[in-house]
Amino acid sequence: MAKIIVVAHLKGGVGKSTLATTLAAYLAQNFRVGLLDADLPQATSSQWAAIRADANIVTLGCESASRLAEITEQLDAQCDVIVMDLPPRSVKFLREAMAIGDLLLLPLTASAPDVWATESVMQVVNECKKTNSRLKTRLVWNRLRATRATLDFLDGTAKALRAKELSSHLALRTSYVECIGRGLYVEQWHDPRAKAECRLLLKQIIKQVKLSTAEFSSG
Numbered sequence: 001m002a003k004i005i006v007v008a009h010l011k012g013g014v015g016k017s018t019l020a021t022t023l024a025a026y027l028a029q030n031f032r033v034g035l036l037d038a039d040l041p042q043a044t045s046s047q048w049a050a051i052r053a054d055a056n057i058v059t060l061g062c063e064s065a066s067r068l069a070e071i072t073e074q075l076d077a078q079c080d081v082i083v084m085d086l087p088p089r090s091v092k093f094l095r096e097a098m099a100i101g102d103l104l105l106l107p108l109t110a111s112a113p114d115v116w117a118t119e120s121v122m123q124v125v126n127e128c129k130k131t132n133s134r135l136k137t138r139l140v141w142n143r144l145r146a147t148r149a150t151l152d153f154l155d156g157t158a159k160a161l162r163a164k165e166l167s168s169h170l171a172l173r174t175s176y177v178e179c180i181g182r183g184l185y186v187e188q189w190h191d192p193r194a195k196a197e198c199r200l201l202l203k204q205i206i207k208q209v210k211l212s213t214a215e216f217s218s219g
Protein backbone atom coordinates (compact mmCIF):
# COMPACT_ATOMS: atom_id res chain seq x y z
CA MET A 1 0.00 0.00 0.00
CA ALA A 2 1.37 3.38 -0.98
CA LYS A 3 1.53 6.07 1.70
CA ILE A 4 -0.79 8.95 0.92
CA ILE A 5 0.25 12.54 1.62
CA VAL A 6 -2.53 15.06 1.04
CA VAL A 7 -1.56 18.69 0.50
CA ALA A 8 -4.67 20.75 0.97
CA HIS A 9 -6.33 23.89 2.21
CA LEU A 10 -9.67 25.52 1.62
CA LYS A 11 -7.92 28.81 0.87
CA GLY A 12 -6.29 29.55 -2.48
CA GLY A 13 -2.70 30.61 -2.94
CA VAL A 14 -1.32 29.29 0.36
CA GLY A 15 1.38 27.15 -1.30
CA LYS A 16 -0.30 23.79 -1.91
CA SER A 17 1.19 23.24 -5.36
CA THR A 18 4.59 24.55 -4.31
CA LEU A 19 4.68 22.11 -1.41
CA ALA A 20 3.22 19.19 -3.41
CA THR A 21 5.68 19.55 -6.30
CA THR A 22 8.65 20.08 -3.98
CA LEU A 23 7.70 16.97 -2.02
CA ALA A 24 7.15 14.91 -5.17
CA ALA A 25 10.58 15.83 -6.53
CA TYR A 26 12.36 15.02 -3.26
CA LEU A 27 10.50 11.75 -2.73
CA ALA A 28 11.22 10.71 -6.33
CA GLN A 29 14.91 10.54 -5.45
CA ASN A 30 14.13 7.37 -3.48
CA PHE A 31 10.59 6.29 -4.23
CA ARG A 32 8.14 5.82 -7.05
CA VAL A 33 5.83 8.76 -6.58
CA GLY A 34 2.25 9.21 -7.69
CA LEU A 35 1.34 12.86 -8.11
CA LEU A 36 -2.41 13.29 -8.07
CA ASP A 37 -3.41 16.71 -9.34
CA ALA A 38 -6.97 17.43 -8.28
CA ASP A 39 -6.78 21.14 -8.99
CA LEU A 40 -7.98 21.12 -12.59
CA PRO A 41 -8.12 22.83 -15.00
CA GLN A 42 -5.49 25.01 -13.27
CA ALA A 43 -3.19 21.95 -13.29
CA THR A 44 -0.12 23.56 -11.72
CA SER A 45 1.33 20.26 -10.50
CA SER A 46 0.58 18.47 -13.78
CA GLN A 47 2.25 21.22 -15.81
CA TRP A 48 5.30 21.16 -13.58
CA ALA A 49 5.48 17.36 -13.82
CA ALA A 50 5.13 17.46 -17.62
CA ILE A 51 8.12 19.79 -17.93
CA ARG A 52 10.04 17.81 -15.34
CA ALA A 53 9.55 14.40 -17.00
CA ASP A 54 10.88 12.45 -14.00
CA ALA A 55 10.65 8.71 -14.63
CA ASN A 56 9.91 8.21 -10.93
CA ILE A 57 6.83 10.46 -10.94
CA VAL A 58 3.54 9.20 -12.33
CA THR A 59 1.04 12.06 -12.65
CA LEU A 60 -2.72 11.65 -12.88
CA GLY A 61 -5.40 14.32 -12.86
CA CYS A 62 -8.65 14.06 -10.94
CA GLU A 63 -11.53 16.34 -11.89
CA SER A 64 -14.15 15.11 -9.48
CA ALA A 65 -14.03 14.25 -5.79
CA SER A 66 -16.14 11.16 -6.48
CA ARG A 67 -13.26 9.72 -8.58
CA LEU A 68 -10.49 10.41 -6.05
CA ALA A 69 -10.47 6.93 -4.48
CA GLU A 70 -10.46 5.20 -7.88
CA ILE A 71 -7.60 7.33 -9.26
CA THR A 72 -5.66 6.84 -6.04
CA GLU A 73 -6.02 3.08 -6.52
CA GLN A 74 -4.51 3.37 -10.00
CA LEU A 75 -1.51 5.17 -8.54
CA ASP A 76 -1.30 2.80 -5.60
CA ALA A 77 -0.67 -0.09 -7.97
CA GLN A 78 2.46 1.62 -9.36
CA CYS A 79 3.82 3.77 -6.54
CA ASP A 80 5.34 3.75 -3.05
CA VAL A 81 3.96 7.12 -2.09
CA ILE A 82 1.19 9.35 -3.42
CA VAL A 83 1.20 13.14 -3.13
CA MET A 84 -2.14 14.86 -3.68
CA ASP A 85 -2.46 18.50 -4.68
CA LEU A 86 -6.04 19.44 -3.83
CA PRO A 87 -8.07 22.37 -5.14
CA PRO A 88 -8.99 25.24 -2.81
CA ARG A 89 -12.58 25.78 -1.67
CA SER A 90 -13.63 22.13 -1.98
CA VAL A 91 -14.78 20.50 1.24
CA LYS A 92 -15.87 17.54 -0.87
CA PHE A 93 -12.31 16.87 -2.11
CA LEU A 94 -10.94 17.44 1.37
CA ARG A 95 -13.30 14.88 2.89
CA GLU A 96 -12.59 12.26 0.20
CA ALA A 97 -8.83 12.71 0.55
CA MET A 98 -8.92 12.64 4.32
CA ALA A 99 -10.84 9.38 4.28
CA ILE A 100 -7.89 7.60 2.61
CA GLY A 101 -4.86 9.72 3.54
CA ASP A 102 -2.00 8.99 5.94
CA LEU A 103 -0.82 12.58 6.34
CA LEU A 104 -2.65 15.84 5.68
CA LEU A 105 -0.35 18.82 5.20
CA LEU A 106 -1.95 22.25 5.47
CA PRO A 107 0.31 24.98 4.14
CA LEU A 108 -0.49 28.48 5.32
CA THR A 109 1.18 31.85 5.69
CA ALA A 110 1.54 33.86 8.88
CA SER A 111 -1.50 36.00 8.21
CA ALA A 112 -4.89 36.40 9.85
CA PRO A 113 -6.89 35.40 6.72
CA ASP A 114 -4.94 32.15 6.40
CA VAL A 115 -5.47 31.38 10.06
CA TRP A 116 -9.20 32.14 9.83
CA ALA A 117 -9.50 29.83 6.83
CA THR A 118 -7.55 27.16 8.71
CA GLU A 119 -10.19 27.25 11.47
CA SER A 120 -12.72 26.02 8.87
CA VAL A 121 -10.32 23.34 7.66
CA MET A 122 -9.80 22.12 11.23
CA GLN A 123 -13.54 21.72 11.67
CA VAL A 124 -13.58 19.35 8.70
CA VAL A 125 -10.44 17.61 9.99
CA ASN A 126 -12.02 16.99 13.37
CA GLU A 127 -15.13 15.49 11.76
CA CYS A 128 -13.11 13.25 9.45
CA LYS A 129 -10.80 11.99 12.19
CA LYS A 130 -13.66 9.81 13.35
CA THR A 131 -13.67 7.87 10.08
CA ASN A 132 -9.90 7.66 9.48
CA SER A 133 -8.02 7.30 12.74
CA ARG A 134 -4.75 6.72 10.79
CA LEU A 135 -4.69 10.27 9.43
CA LYS A 136 -2.22 12.73 10.92
CA THR A 137 -2.57 16.45 10.27
CA ARG A 138 0.22 19.01 10.30
CA LEU A 139 0.33 22.72 9.53
CA VAL A 140 3.24 23.79 7.33
CA TRP A 141 4.12 27.45 7.60
CA ASN A 142 4.95 28.88 4.20
CA ARG A 143 6.37 32.13 2.81
CA LEU A 144 7.71 33.04 6.23
CA ARG A 145 9.71 36.20 6.73
CA ALA A 146 12.45 36.16 9.36
CA THR A 147 11.02 38.97 11.46
CA ARG A 148 10.17 39.33 15.12
CA ALA A 149 6.57 40.07 14.16
CA THR A 150 6.33 36.79 12.25
CA LEU A 151 7.73 34.81 15.16
CA ASP A 152 5.27 36.52 17.50
CA PHE A 153 2.45 35.69 15.10
CA LEU A 154 3.41 32.00 15.01
CA ASP A 155 3.72 31.76 18.76
CA GLY A 156 0.69 29.87 20.02
CA THR A 157 -1.25 30.04 16.74
CA ALA A 158 -1.20 26.29 16.05
CA LYS A 159 -2.26 25.65 19.62
CA ALA A 160 -5.13 28.11 19.30
CA LEU A 161 -6.21 26.21 16.17
CA ARG A 162 -5.85 22.96 18.12
CA ALA A 163 -3.55 21.78 15.33
CA LYS A 164 -0.04 20.36 15.22
CA GLU A 165 2.63 22.07 13.13
CA LEU A 166 5.86 20.86 11.56
CA SER A 167 8.75 22.64 13.19
CA SER A 168 10.44 23.16 9.82
CA HIS A 169 8.87 25.56 7.37
CA LEU A 170 9.38 27.27 4.01
CA ALA A 171 10.57 30.86 3.93
CA LEU A 172 9.57 33.46 1.38
CA ARG A 173 12.06 32.82 -1.43
CA THR A 174 11.96 33.58 -5.13
CA SER A 175 13.65 30.19 -5.69
CA TYR A 176 10.30 28.44 -5.25
CA VAL A 177 8.70 30.63 -7.90
CA GLU A 178 11.63 30.14 -10.29
CA CYS A 179 11.74 26.38 -9.81
CA ILE A 180 8.09 25.54 -10.34
CA GLY A 181 7.90 27.29 -13.72
CA ARG A 182 10.92 25.36 -14.96
CA GLY A 183 9.90 21.91 -13.76
CA LEU A 184 12.71 22.04 -11.22
CA TYR A 185 13.02 21.74 -7.45
CA VAL A 186 15.33 23.56 -5.13
CA GLU A 187 18.06 20.87 -5.20
CA GLN A 188 18.59 22.02 -8.79
CA TRP A 189 18.68 25.72 -7.89
CA HIS A 190 21.39 28.00 -6.49
CA ASP A 191 19.83 28.63 -3.10
CA PRO A 192 21.48 26.73 -0.24
CA ARG A 193 19.01 28.03 2.33
CA ALA A 194 16.04 26.74 0.33
CA LYS A 195 17.76 23.35 0.02
CA ALA A 196 18.47 23.24 3.74
CA GLU A 197 14.89 24.05 4.77
CA CYS A 198 13.40 21.60 2.26
CA ARG A 199 15.68 18.78 3.40
CA LEU A 200 14.58 19.36 6.98
CA LEU A 201 10.95 19.47 5.97
CA LEU A 202 11.28 16.28 3.95
CA LYS A 203 12.93 14.48 6.86
CA GLN A 204 10.03 15.38 9.13
CA ILE A 205 7.43 14.33 6.56
CA ILE A 206 9.12 10.99 5.85
CA LYS A 207 9.15 10.34 9.57
CA GLN A 208 5.46 11.18 9.89
CA VAL A 209 4.44 8.66 7.23
CA LYS A 210 7.07 6.10 8.25
CA LEU A 211 8.56 5.75 4.80
CA SER A 212 11.86 3.95 4.73
CA THR A 213 14.28 3.85 1.83
CA ALA A 214 14.09 0.06 2.09
CA GLU A 215 10.69 0.42 0.42
CA PHE A 216 12.27 1.87 -2.70
CA SER A 217 11.21 -0.08 -5.76
CA SER A 218 13.44 0.53 -8.72
CA GLY A 219 11.39 -1.25 -11.35
Ligand SMILES: Nc1ncnc2c1ncn2[C@@H]1O[C@H](COP(=O)(O)OP(=O)(O)OP(=O)(O)O)[C@@H](O)[C@H]1O
Pocket residue numbers: 011012013014015016017018019039042044087088142143144170171172173174176177180
Ligand atom coordinates in the same frame (compact mmCIF):
# COMPACT_ATOMS: atom_id res chain seq x y z
N1 LIG B 1 7.80 29.84 -0.02
C1 LIG B 1 7.47 30.62 -1.05
N2 LIG B 1 8.22 31.69 -1.38
C2 LIG B 1 7.88 32.50 -2.42
N3 LIG B 1 6.81 32.30 -3.20
C3 LIG B 1 6.02 31.25 -2.92
C4 LIG B 1 6.30 30.35 -1.84
N4 LIG B 1 5.32 29.40 -1.82
C5 LIG B 1 4.50 29.70 -2.84
N5 LIG B 1 4.90 30.81 -3.49
C6 LIG B 1 4.24 31.46 -4.64
O1 LIG B 1 2.94 31.84 -4.20
C7 LIG B 1 1.99 31.61 -5.23
C8 LIG B 1 0.93 30.61 -4.73
O2 LIG B 1 1.59 29.39 -4.47
P1 LIG B 1 0.94 28.01 -4.94
O3 LIG B 1 0.55 28.06 -6.38
O4 LIG B 1 1.88 26.93 -4.52
O5 LIG B 1 -0.35 28.03 -4.02
P2 LIG B 1 -1.65 27.12 -4.12
O6 LIG B 1 -2.16 26.99 -2.74
O7 LIG B 1 -1.36 25.88 -4.86
O8 LIG B 1 -2.60 28.05 -4.98
P3 LIG B 1 -4.02 27.63 -5.64
O9 LIG B 1 -5.00 27.61 -4.51
O10 LIG B 1 -4.27 28.72 -6.64
O11 LIG B 1 -3.83 26.29 -6.27
C9 LIG B 1 2.76 31.10 -6.43
O12 LIG B 1 3.08 32.17 -7.26
C10 LIG B 1 4.02 30.52 -5.80
O13 LIG B 1 5.12 30.52 -6.68
Ligand SMILES: [Mg+2]
Pocket residue numbers: 016017018039044085
Ligand atom coordinates in the same frame (compact mmCIF):
# COMPACT_ATOMS: atom_id res chain seq x y z
MG1 LIG C 1 -2.27 25.03 -6.57
